[in-house]
Amino acid sequence: MDLKHYLQTNRSQIETALESLLPRPDAPPVRLNQAIRHSLMGGGKRLRPILVLASADAVGGDRSRLLPFACGMECLHTYSLIHDDLPAMDNDDYRRGRPTCHKQFDEATAILAGDALLTLAFELASRPIDGIDPEVVLTAVRQLAVDAGFAGMVGGQMLDLLAENRKVQLDELRIIHRMKTGALIRCACEAGARLGGGNPSQIEALKHYGAAIGLAFQITDDLLDVIGDSHLMGKATGKDQANAKATYPAIMGVPAAQSLASEQVQSALRCLEPFSSVADPLRNLARYIIERTN
Amino acid sequence: MDLKHYLQTNRSQIETALESLLPRPDAPPVRLNQAIRHSLMGGGKRLRPILVLASADAVGGDRSRLLPFACGMECLHTYSLIHDDLPAMDNDDYRRGRPTCHKQFDEATAILAGDALLTLAFELASRPIDGIDPEVVLTAVRQLAVDAGFAGMVGGQMLDLLAENRKVQLDELRIIHRMKTGALIRCACEAGARLGGGNPSQIEALKHYGAAIGLAFQITDDLLDVIGDSHLMGKATGKDQANAKATYPAIMGVPAAQSLASEQVQSALRCLEPFSSVADPLRNLARYIIERTN
Numbered sequence: 001m002d003l004k005h006y007l008q009t010n011r012s013q014i015e016t017a018l019e020s021l022l023p024r025p026d027a028p029p030v031r032l033n034q035a036i037r038h039s040l041m042g043g044g045k046r047l048r049p050i051l052v053l054a055s056a057d058a059v060g061g062d063r064s065r066l067l068p069f070a071c072g073m074e075c076l077h078t079y080s081l082i083h084d085d086l087p088a089m090d091n092d093d094y095r096r097g098r099p100t101c102h103k104q105f106d107e108a109t110a111i112l113a114g115d116a117l118l119t120l121a122f123e124l125a126s127r128p129i130d131g132i133d134p135e136v137v138l139t140a141v142r143q144l145a146v147d148a149g150f151a152g153m154v155g156g157q158m159l160d161l162l163a164e165n166r167k168v169q170l171d172e173l174r175i176i177h178r179m180k181t182g183a184l185i186r187c188a189c190e191a192g193a194r195l196g197g198g199n200p201s202q203i204e205a206l207k208h209y210g211a212a213i214g215l216a217f218q219i220t221d222d223l224l225d226v227i228g229d230s231h232l233m234g235k236a237t238g239k240d241q242a243n244a245k246a247t248y249p250a251i252m253g254v255p256a257a258q259s260l261a262s263e264q265v266q267s268a269l270r271c272l273e274p275f276s277s278v279a280d281p282l283r284n285l286a287r288y289i290i291e292r293t294n
Numbered sequence: 295m296d297l298k299h300y301l302q303t304n305r306s307q308i309e310t311a312l313e314s315l316l317p318r319p320d321a322p323p324v325r326l327n328q329a330i331r332h333s334l335m336g337g338g339k340r341l342r343p344i345l346v347l348a349s350a351d352a353v354g355g356d357r358s359r360l361l362p363f364a365c366g367m368e369c370l371h372t373y374s375l376i377h378d379d380l381p382a383m384d385n386d387d388y389r390r391g392r393p394t395c396h397k398q399f400d401e402a403t404a405i406l407a408g409d410a411l412l413t414l415a416f417e418l419a420s421r422p423i424d425g426i427d428p429e430v431v432l433t434a435v436r437q438l439a440v441d442a443g444f445a446g447m448v449g450g451q452m453l454d455l456l457a458e459n460r461k462v463q464l465d466e467l468r469i470i471h472r473m474k475t476g477a478l479i480r481c482a483c484e485a486g487a488r489l490g491g492g493n494p495s496q497i498e499a500l501k502h503y504g505a506a507i508g509l510a511f512q513i514t515d516d517l518l519d520v521i522g523d524s525h526l527m528g529k530a531t532g533k534d535q536a537n538a539k540a541t542y543p544a545i546m547g548v549p550a551a552q553s554l555a556s557e558q559v560q561s562a563l564r565c566l567e568p569f570s571s572v573a574d575p576l577r578n579l580a581r582y583i584i585e586r587t588n
Contacts, residue, residue: 023444023445027444027445028449028453029449029452029453029456031452031456032444032448032449032452033444036444079409083405083406083409086402086405088400088401088402088405089402089405106382107382108380108382108383108455109452109455111377111380111382111383111405112377112448112451112452112455114409115373115377115408115412115443115448116443116444116448116449118409118412118413119412119439119442119443119444119448120439120443120444122416122435122436122438122439123436123439123440123443126420126432126435126436126439127436128429128432133428134427134428134429134431134432135422135428137428137432138420138422138428138431138432138435141416141420141432141435142416142417142420142421144416145413145414145416145417145420146417148413149409149410149413149414149417150317150321150326150327150330150410150413150414151317151321154326154406154409154410154413155322155323155326155410157406158323158325158326158403158406159322159323161402161403161406162323162325
C-alpha cells in the first residue's frame with residue numbers, strides 16, 4: 001500500500017467531515033467560530049482521527065459511522081494545542097507555520113476556542129452509532145474523558161510544566177509523556193477498535209499498539225526538535241534545549257532515543273500479529289511515525 | 295417544607311459525593327489536585343446539581359443514582375468560573391470570599407484546573423445509571439455538551455466579552471444570558487427529568503421550568519450587583535456598573551428588572567402545575583432564586 005496516498009485520502013475524508021460537523025461559518029459568535037476554524041482547519045496530520053478509522057478498519061468496522069467520534073478526537077487534540085500555546089503555558093507564537101490562536105485573535109478568545117473545542121469533542125463522541133450498542137459508545141466516551149483529563153492529558157501537561165528547569169529522570173519523563181501525549185493516541189486506537197465492533201482481545205491488542213506508537217511519536221517529536229528542519233516543521237526547533245526542557249535525546253542521547261523509538265515500533269508491530277492485511281495501514285503508520293520529518 | 299434545611303441536606307449530600315468522585319487528595323499532580331479542590335470544594339450554592347436531583351425527584355426517579363451526573367454539572371460550572379475569572383477574561387481576584395484559582399496558584403494551573411474539571415464533568419456524566427437505558431444517558435451527555443459549548447455557555451461568555459463597553463439592547467442581553475447562564479440551568483432540570491425516568495412531557499415541562507428560573511437567576515445576579523451586600527456575596531459588588539457592563543437593571547431600571555424576574559418565577563411555577571407535591575422543592579427553589587441575598 002501507498003501510505004502517502006492513504007494519509008491524504010484519510011485527511012481529506014476527515015476534513016470534509018469536520019467541516020460538516022462544525023457550526024456553519026456564519027453562526028454567531030462569529031469571532032469564536034473563526035478562532036475555532038483558524039486552529040482546527042489550519043492543517044495538521046490528523047493522526048488521532050486516522051488512528052480511530054484505521055483501528056475500526058482493522059476489526060472490520062464501518063469507518064464512515066465513526067467519523068463524528070474521530071473528528072471529536074481531533075477537536076480535543078486541537079483544544080490542547082490552543083491552551084498549551086497560551087502565554088501562561090508554553091507561550092508559542094507559531095503552530096503549523098501560522099500564528100497561534102491567541103496571536104491571531106487574543107487570549108480570551110483562544111481560551112474560549114479551546115473550551116468550545118473540548119466541549120464539542122464530547123458532543124461528537126456521544127452521538128449514537130448505528131449498529132453499536134449505546135452502552136459501548138458510553139464506555140468509549142468515558143474512556144476518552146479519563147484519557148484526556150486529570151489522569152491523562154491535562155495531568156501530563158501539568159507534570160510537564162512542573163518539570164521545567166529541573167533535572168528529570170527517564171522514569172519520570174515516561175510517566176509525563178504517557179499521560180500528556182500517549183493517553184490520547186492510545187485512546188484513539190482503543191476507541192476505534194471498540195466502536196468498530198472489535199472483540200475484547202482485539203481492543204486490548206490495539207490499545208497496546210496505541211501505547212507503543214504514542215511513545216515512539218513523542219520520542220520522534222523530541223528528536224525532530226533537535227535534528228529537524230524548522231521550515232518543514234512549521235514551528236521553531238531547538239526550543240526544548242533553549243528552555244532546558246527534559247526530552248528523550250537530552251536524557252539518553254540521540255542514538256539511544258532513536259533505538260528506543262524503534263523498539264516501540266517493533267512492539268507495536270507485534271501487537272498487530274493476530275490481524276490480517278486489513279491492519280496494514282496501522283503497520284505502515286507505526287513505521288511512518290518514526291520516519292516522518294515533521 | 296423548610297427550604298433552608300432542604301438546601302443544606304442537598305449540599306451536604308452533593309459535597310460528600312464530590313469528595314468521593316474526585317481524585318484522592320494525594321493523587322499526582324498534587325498541585326493540579328489542590329487547585330481543583332480549592333475551586334470546587336470552596337463553598338457555592340450547588341444550584342445546578344440540586345436542580346438535577348430535585349428534577350429527578352419530581353418525576354419519581356432515584357436521586358442517589360444521579361449523584362455522579364449531578365456532580366459532573368457542578369464540575370462543569372466550576373470550570374466556567376475558573377476560566378471566567380482569568381486575567382484575560384473578567385480578571386477577578388476573589389470568588390466566594392476566597393482568592394480565585396489563578397490568584398491562589400497561577401494562571402497555567404488555573405487554565406489546567408478548568409480543563410481538568412470540564413473533562414471530569416463528562417467522565418461523571420457518562421457513567422452508566424442502573425435502570426436507565428444507556429441511550430438515554432448518551433442523550434443527556436450530548437445535551438450537556440450542546441448546552442455547555444459553542445451554542446451555549448462558552449458562546450454566551452464570548453458574546454458577553456464582545457458586548458463590553460458598547461450599548462446592548464434587551465433582546466441581545468437575553469440571548470447572551472440564555473446561553474451564558476441559562477443553558478446550563480435549563481440543562482440541569484432537563485437532565486434530572488430525563489435520567490430520573492420522566493416521560494417526554496415531564497422532561498419538556500422541567501426544561502421550560504429551568505429556562506424560566508435561569509433567566510430569573512441571572513436578573514437577580516445583576517440586581518445583587520447593584521443593591522447587594524459585598525460581604526454577603528463574598529465578592530465585589532458595583533463591578534458591573536464600574537465596567538459599564540450591560541445588565542438588566544442598567545437597561546430596564548431596577549423596578550422593571552425585579553418585575554421581569556418575578557414574571558419568570560410565575561412562569562416557572564406554571565410549568566410545575568401537572569406535578570404533585572413531590573415538586574414542592576422545585577417550587578420553593580424558584581421563589582428562593584429571586585429572594586436570595588447572595
